[in-house]
Amino acid sequence: MNKMVTDIAVEMPTGLVQPEQENIDGIEYPKQTIGTPLLESSKMSMRNVDVFYGDKQAIFNVNVDIGQHEVIAMIGPSGCGKSTFIRSINRMNDTVESCKVTGQLTLDGEDIYSTKMDPVALRARVGMVFQKPNPFPKSIYDNVAYGPRLHGLASRRAELDEIVETSLTRAGLWAEVKDRLDQPGTGLSGGQQQRLCIARAIAISPEVILMDEPCSALDPIATAKIEELIAELSQNYTIAIVTHSMQQAARVSHRTAYFHLGRLVEVNETEKVFTAPEHQLTEAYITGRFG
Amino acid sequence: MTNLNKSRAEQIQSSLAKRYRAEKRFQMYGYAAIAFGLLCVVILFTDIVSKGYKAFGQTYIQLEVTYDASTLGITDVNDSQQLALADFHGIVKKALKSRFTDVSGRKAKRDLYGLISNGAGYTLRDRLVANPELLNQTETLWLVADDDIDTYYKSIGSDAGAFTGRMSEQRQGWVDQLVESNDVEMRVNRNFFTQGDSREPELAGIRGAAMGSLFTLIITLALSFPIGVAAAVYLEEFAPCNRWTDLIEVNINNLAAVPSIIFGLLGLAIFINFFHVPRSVPVVGGLVLTLMTLPTIIISSRAAIKAVPPSIREAAIGVGASPMQVVLHHVLPLAMPGMLTGAIIGMAQALGETAPLLMIGMVAFIVDVPGGFTDPATVLPVQIFLWADSPERAFVEKTSAAIMVLLAFLILMNTLAVILRKRLERRWL
Amino acid sequence: MQTANLLIVLLILSAVAYYMARGRSVAQAQPLGGIRHLHSLPFFYGMRAAIWCALPSLLLLAAWLLFDEPIISSLLIGGLPENLQPNSAAEHNLLLNSIENIASGALSAETSAPALVAAAESLRDLRSSGTNLVTAAVLSLSVLGMGWGWVKVSPILRARQQVERVFRGILLSCACVAIFTTLGILLSVLFESFRFFQAVPATEFLIGTEWSPQMAIRSDQVGSSGSFGAIPLFVGTLLISFIAMVVAVPVGLMSAIYLAEYASPRLRGIAKPTLEVLAGIPTVVYGFFAALTVAPFIRQTGEGFGLQVSSESALAAGLVMGVMIIPFISSLADDVINAVPQSLRDGSLGLGATRSETIKKVIFPAALPGIVGGVLLAVSRAIGETMIVVMAAGLAAKLTANPLDTVTTVTVQIVTLLVGDQEFDSPKTLAAFALGLMLFVVTLVLNFVALRVVKKYREQYD
Numbered sequence A: 001m002n003k004m005v006t007d008i009a010v011e012m013p014t015g016l017v018q019p020e021q022e023n024i025d026g027i028e029y030p031k032q033t034i035g036t037p038l039l040e041s042s043k044m045s046m047r048n049v050d051v052f053y054g055d056k057q058a059i060f061n062v063n064v065d066i067g068q069h070e071v072i073a074m075i076g077p078s079g080c081g082k083s084t085f086i087r088s089i090n091r092m093n094d095t096v097e098s099c100k101v102t103g104q105l106t107l108d109g110e111d112i113y114s115t116k117m118d119p120v121a122l123r124a125r126v127g128m129v130f131q132k133p134n135p136f137p138k139s140i141y142d143n144v145a146y147g148p149r150l151h152g153l154a155s156r157r158a159e160l161d162e163i164v165e166t167s168l169t170r171a172g173l174w175a176e177v178k179d180r181l182d183q184p185g186t187g188l189s190g191g192q193q194q195r196l197c198i199a200r201a202i203a204i205s206p207e208v209i210l211m212d213e214p215c216s217a218l219d220p221i222a223t224a225k226i227e228e229l230i231a232e233l234s235q236n237y238t239i240a241i242v243t244h245s246m247q248q249a250a251r252v253s254h255r256t257a258y259f260h261l262g263r264l265v266e267v268n269e270t271e272k273v274f275t276a277p278e279h280q281l282t283e284a285y286i287t288g289r290f291g
Numbered sequence B: 001m002t003n004l005n006k007s008r009a010e011q012i013q014s015s016l017a018k019r020y021r022a023e024k025r026f027q028m029y030g031y032a033a034i035a036f037g038l039l040c041v042v043i044l045f046t047d048i049v050s051k052g053y054k055a056f057g058q059t060y061i062q063l064e065v066t067y068d069a070s071t072l073g074i075t076d077v078n079d080s081q082q083l084a085l086a087d088f089h090g091i092v093k094k095a096l097k098s099r100f101t102d103v104s105g106r107k108a109k110r111d112l113y114g115l116i117s118n119g120a121g122y123t124l125r126d127r128l129v130a131n132p133e134l135l136n137q138t139e140t141l142w143l144v145a146d147d148d149i150d151t152y153y154k155s156i157g158s159d160a161g162a163f164t165g166r167m168s169e170q171r172q173g174w175v176d177q178l179v180e181s182n183d184v185e186m187r188v189n190r191n192f193f194t195q196g197d198s199r200e201p202e203l204a205g206i207r208g209a210a211m212g213s214l215f216t217l218i219i220t221l222a223l224s225f226p227i228g229v230a231a232a233v234y235l236e237e238f239a240p241c242n243r244w245t246d247l248i249e250v251n252i253n254n255l256a257a258v259p260s261i262i263f264g265l266l267g268l269a270i271f272i273n274f275f276h277v278p279r280s281v282p283v284v285g286g287l288v289l290t291l292m293t294l295p296t297i298i299i300s301s302r303a304a305i306k307a308v309p310p311s312i313r314e315a316a317i318g319v320g321a322s323p324m325q326v327v328l329h330h331v332l333p334l335a336m337p338g339m340l341t342g343a344i345i346g347m348a349q350a351l352g353e354t355a356p357l358l359m360i361g362m363v364a365f366i367v368d369v370p371g372g373f374t375d376p377a378t379v380l381p382v383q384i385f386l387w388a389d390s391p392e393r394a395f396v397e398k399t400s401a402a403i404m405v406l407l408a409f410l411i412l413m414n415t416l417a418v419i420l421r422k423r424l425e426r427r428w429l
Numbered sequence C: 001m002q003t004a005n006l007l008i009v010l011l012i013l014s015a016v017a018y019y020m021a022r023g024r025s026v027a028q029a030q031p032l033g034g035i036r037h038l039h040s041l042p043f044f045y046g047m048r049a050a051i052w053c054a055l056p057s058l059l060l061l062a063a064w065l066l067f068d069e070p071i072i073s074s075l076l077i078g079g080l081p082e083n084l085q086p087n088s089a090a091e092h093n094l095l096l097n098s099i100e101n102i103a104s105g106a107l108s109a110e111t112s113a114p115a116l117v118a119a120a121e122s123l124r125d126l127r128s129s130g131t132n133l134v135t136a137a138v139l140s141l142s143v144l145g146m147g148w149g150w151v152k153v154s155p156i157l158r159a160r161q162q163v164e165r166v167f168r169g170i171l172l173s174c175a176c177v178a179i180f181t182t183l184g185i186l187l188s189v190l191f192e193s194f195r196f197f198q199a200v201p202a203t204e205f206l207i208g209t210e211w212s213p214q215m216a217i218r219s220d221q222v223g224s225s226g227s228f229g230a231i232p233l234f235v236g237t238l239l240i241s242f243i244a245m246v247v248a249v250p251v252g253l254m255s256a257i258y259l260a261e262y263a264s265p266r267l268r269g270i271a272k273p274t275l276e277v278l279a280g281i282p283t284v285v286y287g288f289f290a291a292l293t294v295a296p297f298i299r300q301t302g303e304g305f306g307l308q309v310s311s312e313s314a315l316a317a318g319l320v321m322g323v324m325i326i327p328f329i330s331s332l333a334d335d336v337i338n339a340v341p342q343s344l345r346d347g348s349l350g351l352g353a354t355r356s357e358t359i360k361k362v363i364f365p366a367a368l369p370g371i372v373g374g375v376l377l378a379v380s381r382a383i384g385e386t387m388i389v390v391m392a393a394g395l396a397a398k399l400t401a402n403p404l405d406t407v408t409t410v411t412v413q414i415v416t417l418l419v420g421d422q423e424f425d426s427p428k429t430l431a432a433f434a435l436g437l438m439l440f441v442v443t444l445v446l447n448f449v450a451l452r453v454v455k456k457y458r459e460q461y462d
């Protein structure tokens, strides 16, 4: 587990004193994110991130770190900018013409938005799983082999076979599909499709996996399977997961970040967030007063 | 793990340059495709405009004409019988002879008389009828030049050099002489807009074809719009879900893609051969084009009806309106702009159509401007086809000009459709 | 009475019928205590009477307008003496023509057979009496209908239901016009083709390689029967369509892809409507362009390379046809590409694919069925295109695959065989209908398949 920076006073005031608040549109936000957003050593770090869609600002001054092999959950009411934030981590927002990201985002100390950083190579390192399962209309095998083929990760067929098998195995799908690898991925059930998408993402061995509500289209049993899978994957991967289910966040994540209308209100150890939230907005959300 | 990541990253990095080159190449293809398409538009329009714009001007030659009664062979200006037979071209010939006195030999004379168009005689007759006191008087007049002269005069000073295809040295000399004395002039070509077809390029106009197109389109619109809207209303609002409805639907979609010439065959076999409707008349043309544009209109009308929110129907039914009242009071008024847009686009399609009209004989050479739905007529695109086939060089210019007129009408109609559609969009948002 | 006048009178009568029936229904409602005691609104009573007044008489009038000529001519011919009875359809038409000419005075009555002169007399009689008869019938029918509509008005009459049933019936018959059009096409080409295949065996038509339909003047001349092997036409049609597709498919597809996936909104805003202009240009304009600009250009260029180029080369017609079809393909492809869900693009980009890789490996395969459907529709268009080939391709039926040579197509032959004066029974003109039948069947099958493919594809992503 990563050590949290609870005693670096430069960035964040500590102690139990109520931090400074600011009132925006009638809502009291903390001036700086409450809890432990920053880590001593981190895989990724985000500083002063603002995201705009045209003139409209969707993310306001977010500061947060993600540690190596950590699972961080992002929660918050609908439209608060969770997807926007997670998509700016691997520059998926580049495909939205009006979208502009400012601030410092780094992966292993490398600036994600510098001109030297290639978005294609970046996305190979920071993979993504989407809300709705989106297998390509190709065979199961080709779906998983898609990434490795793109990036030239396998020089021989046998190597590719191996990658496909290990990825599917890790995604917990191998046993179910090993006899029908040549059948279309779109023919699988929803839960299987989502696991196929996870297999597809880990086939290129990303360092970080971003998941945007990966279970929202699935039934409880399929959801449970994916959650198990996330727990397993967290041994080898760094994972950021957006979810609407607080139970899910509680089950899979180490830390939880609460967003509210584009602002990061509180980041704390998951247990803490769900038992003793520090900010009243978080508390209101957890106790179901809005969301 | 970190090592593994490092090597993966390197692997990925190594092929990146190549992948980006492929990306660039692909974008280049796309760019080239767009550029090619746009270039085609530009070339097409420049080609036609550069060939055709000169047709809006016409060369006139100034001559001193004497309305000599004996040459004309008349005694009484008010006798229409005499006027009809009078030799007006004779006085033009005389005028030319007195202008170029040194011309001798039959061929040379024929060349000389050919400087002025045959149509000049009609101009003189009209003048004389309007001013009977001109008989045996002399006046200086601008007369329409022959098409050879026109072509030659227009091409003087062009990059390619003057076009002397049908101009002997001698004729060129005469024209040069006339130019020298300021007796040649370029004027607006009124014939082009006021006359019907003619074998003489300088007398040929598009009025006849334009009127033919108008009559044909009126018939087409009057039939295809109500029928198309009714069919669309039936299919969208009343049709039960059964085989017959499916058949109608599939049928309409297929019919929309049947080659237009097939509709011509239908018109020929049914209207002309079976019902013995006369050939070459706007009524038949309109009927054939109705059948041809009907699928287009039905499809777009259905789209317009589909766009009417179901909540409006429910609201009307909720207050006890019958299905017919729902359609007449709510659906049709709301869908009307969309239907009109579809109708205009269908009419534009009909206006440009040629092949089926060839089949039903609207391809005859017709001089008179049609005055009604059952007069023999041709239409603009067929006129273009006929002129394009004519050997005279002057017709190339006329054809291009007719194309410009046709395109102008089409652009007008499409602009109208776009404006309607814009208004419609605003209303729904 | 003129048809137009008759129509106006009918209109007036129906209006009268409407107001009378409406007034009567209101009057009947009065003692009952207002119009809510009527079964239907007064409007429907009025409409019902108007329909009774107009509809039957209009139907009668339409029937007469459609069938007057055939009825009169069959009466005329039937009235002729035995020795003048025509033996063939051609003679029949000839006979009718001369009777017509005598009646109109174009043919002098003295020099004609007395039986024909008599027939011309009766033609004139029949025409005028027929018109009078029909006018009278139409008017009395409409007055009768008006009366019926008026008499039947009563508070319990289900006028609304009746009016709405008629309304629906009218709508349905309008929808059926499309069916009748197809039937009409099918019957007319089938019927004439059938006659053609009685004169020329179908096998010769379908597999013969010699096409020269011009009949010899004298029957003892060589090749007097003409030859009707349509293979060269099919090959020519396919050659030109193929050239057109070679131009249109890549250009149309790539420009659609570029506009959908790469272009800035500004470029898209300019390029898309401009490309669509190409679709709105009449084909006769393309024909003119092909014949007068492109063909000479190709010929000159080809000769610059020392090639033998015909002045009516298949290449010129094909190229220009390709340009015409570009917007057709690009707008269809645009629809299809936009129907591919964004989530697939995201999935691919999220794995680190470049845009072109996403397009080539995910979007294109996903859109392929739709694109194939669009291309099939375009092929059917190319095959049926007439004016470009009539103006820019040749008449000589050569069996060649050389794009620089001249070829002829099915549509060109249909036009040449049918335009101008022709008698309607020679195999020459009937051949045009046989070609039309081929064209209709082939394009119908192509369209049918293409539309199904496209529809299936749409449903897949709905």
Ligand SMILES: Nc1ncnc2c1ncn2[C@@H]1O[C@H](COP(=O)(O)OP(=O)(O)OP(=O)(O)O)[C@@H](O)[C@H]1O
Residues within 6 Å of the ligand: A053, A056, A058, A077, A078, A079, A080, A081, A082, A083, A084, A085, A096, A098
């Ligand atoms: N492409 C876009 N263009 C303009 N505004 C956008 C775009 N995408 C998102 N937004 C806006 O940005 C804000 C944040 O949206 P985002 O999708 O990130 O919310 P979210 O937290 O993921 O919500 P949900 O839980 O519903 O997925 C919203 O107000 C949304 O309207």
Ligand SMILES: [Mg+2]
Residues within 6 Å of the ligand: A082, A083, A084, A212
């Ligand atoms: Mg979201």
